[in-house]
Amino acid sequence: MNWITNYVRPTINSLFSRREVPDNLWTKCPECGTMLFHRELADNLNVCTNCGHHMPITARDRLTALFDGGIYTEVKVPEPVTDPLQFRDQKKYTDRLKDARKKTGERDAMLVATGEITRTPIVAAVQDFSFMGGSMSMYVGNAIVAAAEEAVKLGRPLVLFSAAGGARMQEGILGLMQMPRTTIAVQMLKEAGLPYIVVLTHPTTGGVTASYAMLGDVQIAEPNALIGFAGARVIEQTIGEKLPEGFQRAEYLLDHGMLDRVTKRTNLKDELTTIIRMLMQLPPAVAGDLPPPHIDSHALEGAEKAPVKP
Amino acid sequence: MTQYLDFEKPLAEIEGKAEELRAMARDNAEMDIEKEAAALDKKSADLLKSLYGNLTPWRKCQVARHPERPHCKDYIAALFTDYTPLAGDRNFADDHAIMGGLARLDGRAVMVIGHEKGNDTKSRIEHNFGMARPEGYRKAIRLMNMANRFGLPVVTLVDTPGAYPGKGAEERGQSEAIARATEACLELNVPLVSVVIGEGGSGGAVAFATANRVLMLEHSIYSVISPEGCASILWKDAAKTQEAAAALRLTAQNLKELGVCDTIIAEPLGGAHRGAQTAIAAVGKALTATLKDLDKVAADKIRLDRRKKYLDLGKKGLAA
Numbered sequence: 001m002n003w004i005t006n007y008v009r010p011t012i013n014s015l016f017s018r019r020e021v022p023d024n025l026w027t028k029c030p031e032c033g034t035m036l037f038h039r040e041l042a043d044n045l046n047v048c049t050n051c052g053h054h055m056p057i058t059a060r061d062r063l064t065a066l067f068d069g070g071i072y073t074e075v076k077v078p079e080p081v082t083d084p085l086q087f088r089d090q091k092k093y094t095d096r097l098k099d100a101r102k103k104t105g106e107r108d109a110m111l112v113a114t115g116e117i118t119r120t121p122i123v124a125a126v127q128d129f130s131f132m133g134g135s136m137s138m139y140v141g142n143a144i145v146a147a148a149e150e151a152v153k154l155g156r157p158l159v160l161f162s163a164a165g166g167a168r169m170q171e172g173i174l175g176l177m178q179m180p181r182t183t184i185a186v187q188m189l190k191e192a193g194l195p196y197i198v199v200l201t202h203p204t205t206g207g208v209t210a211s212y213a214m215l216g217d218v219q220i221a222e223p224n225a226l227i228g229f230a231g232a233r234v235i236e237q238t239i240g241e242k243l244p245e246g247f248q249r250a251e252y253l254l255d256h257g258m259l260d261r262v263t264k265r266t267n268l269k270d271e272l273t274t275i276i277r278m279l280m281q282l283p284p285a286v287a288g289d290l291p292p293p294h295i296d297s298h299a300l301e302g303a304e305k306a307p308v309k310p
Numbered sequence: 311m312t313q314y315l316d317f318e319k320p321l322a323e324i325e326g327k328a329e330e331l332r333a334m335a336r337d338n339a340e341m342d343i344e345k346e347a348a349a350l351d352k353k354s355a356d357l358l359k360s361l362y363g364n365l366t367p368w369r370k371c372q373v374a375r376h377p378e379r380p381h382c383k384d385y386i387a388a389l390f391t392d393y394t395p396l397a398g399d400r401n402f403a404d405d406h407a408i409m410g411g412l413a414r415l416d417g418r419a420v421m422v423i424g425h426e427k428g429n430d431t432k433s434r435i436e437h438n439f440g441m442a443r444p445e446g447y448r449k450a451i452r453l454m455n456m457a458n459r460f461g462l463p464v465v466t467l468v469d470t471p472g473a474y475p476g477k478g479a480e481e482r483g484q485s486e487a488i489a490r491a492t493e494a495c496l497e498l499n500v501p502l503v504s505v506v507i508g509e510g511g512s513g514g515a516v517a518f519a520t521a522n523r524v525l526m527l528e529h530s531i532y533s534v535i536s537p538e539g540c541a542s543i544l545w546k547d548a549a550k551t552q553e554a555a556a557a558l559r560l561t562a563q564n565l566k567e568l569g570v571c572d573t574i575i576a577e578p579l580g581g582a583h584r585g586a587q588t589a590i591a592a593v594g595k596a597l598t599a600t601l602k603d604l605d606k607v608a609a610d611k612i613r614l615d616r617r618k619k620y621l622d623l624g625k626k627g628l629a630a
Contacts, residue, residue, distance in 0.1 A: 209485035230475030
């Protein structure tokens with residue numbers, strides 16, 4: 001209305017509201033109800049310090065936690081055609097994309113980066129469940145192909161963290177076609193003799209499990225992650241019975257022979273390092289902050305130049 | 311007696327009337343109804359033409375799922391000789407949703423694999439409505455690998471609502487089985503040709519149709535999700551199936567524009583179920599021509615040809 005209400009009051013408000021206590025200082029664990037201080041929770045990679053429940057972690061936080069010193073280089077992903085079907089349900093697909101980009105600050109549901117974990121060079125791809133349910137879009141397909149190509153180019157293993165509800169319906173058949181496309185990416189790694197390790201995180205379902213997320217040389221899952229092809233509700237409706245406790249959870253899949261390991265998020269980095277260094281025929285990692293010994297860096301160089309199998 | 315779909319109701323009325331007239335004439339020799347009946351016939355023929363000349367995507371879904379549409383076993387019986395079914399995944403079971411084996415197409419030995427839906431209650435249950443369990447995909451992998459070792463082209467006939475959503479199927483690794491089957495398709499050094507003869511239901515179809523060439527019957531569909539599933543998830547309203555069917559762009563014609571389908575095979579007027587023999591013959595002709603065409607691709611390039619097809623997909627969208 002006037003100078004006071006339009007300018008002075010907002011300025012005063014903004015000055016004071018900044019000092020207010022943020023309401024996300026404490027997080028309540030949805031599993032055990034413990035109130036967790038945000039810094040402590042972040043330091044523990046969003047795993048409840050009381051009961052060990054694994055809460056979601058953003059793709060970028062995952063990369064920062066994974067790579068030594070939080071340092072990584074992002075790999076550029078080729079941009080696909082936007083909205084090839086001109087899809088519209090209650091909302092336009094382009095608007096949904098815009099909202100998801102604004103909400104997450106990311107381009108789409110997959111980040112690809114190169115860097116070192118415990119001084120072991122790798123390429124990592126991380127699916128972002130907060131971006132339209134992590135759904136497998138053409139961009140996600142391009143990201144996985146780019147990740148595989150980068151890994152082959154550098155002679156490094158690929159570690160992929162999956163999290164998705166399935167293929168992105170708004171891209172129709174072209175979303176579905178990322179199943180064969182990402183399977184080709186896995187084949188590229190296989191042909192180059194490079195390890196492909198999948199870490200299944202909560203939740204990984206649908207067409208994603210029926211392609212790249214189940215084709216790893218080593219299949220690791222985070223505790224209690226939901227992993228499956230069909231939705232539990234659909235199965236219950238189809239077979240007309242209740243599903244057992246823990247159905248489609250990581251531990252259940254481990255019991256049924258579908259996974260190699262179920263590993264806590266806080267142990268993942270060490271475990272990935274150990275496995276990768278053996279598969280890549282590298283000596284064990286050196287613990288602590290010592291500078292890398294000569295022999296180690298030599299072996300790493302050797303790995304980069306390792307002959308590529310036809 | 312044809313089973314009419316809901317949108318064919320006016321057609322059913324006219325054809326019913328003509329039938330009634332003729333029945334009356336049979337009972338009463340003095341009645342001359344031929345002129346009237348012929349007029350009704352003409353009317354129904356015109357209606358059929360206009361109905362099928364411009365089927366909406368949802369109507370195409372209904373036609374693709376028509377219970378009297380020719381199924382995998384009809385194609386195998388009519389087009390192939392020496393068909394020798396091969397059973398089992400050597401691990402757990404034989405999945406009757408998937409049929410497959412050695413056969414000859416125009417005298418040429420091939421491996422044929424397909425989804426069978428069944429055509430009456432008993433056979434539908436036996437074939438689990440064409441919904442494969444992990445064993446079905448693993449049988450297909452076994453047969454594809456065998457074809458690869460002996461240099462036989464692989465023909466797959468796709469007709470499935472999707473993978474079976476069951477407890478045991480999940481426990482035995484439904485998703486891994488589909489992923490491995492897709493991988494097996496991509497590893498073949500022999501030509502792989504797929505024909506979508508009815509429904510190409512999501513991952514259950516991809517596992518068989520990751521082919522050098524994907525052929526689709528005129529009124530077949532191939533989709534990431536069923537229109538019903540899509541409507542209930544994105545519209546949160548099961549009644550929006552028609553909108554979902556249109557938005558998903560799942561018709562053979564849409565898929566041709568998007569580069570997923572290579573060839574559309576024309577169906578007789580009124581759909582494959584109104585002229586099964588004609589439809590089956592057209593598929594046979596297209597298969598022979600496609601395999602002949604792929605013979606021109608060098609044996610060591612056939613796998614790369616397939617890989618390139620999929621890596622290049624999505625470089626263009628639908629024209630606005």
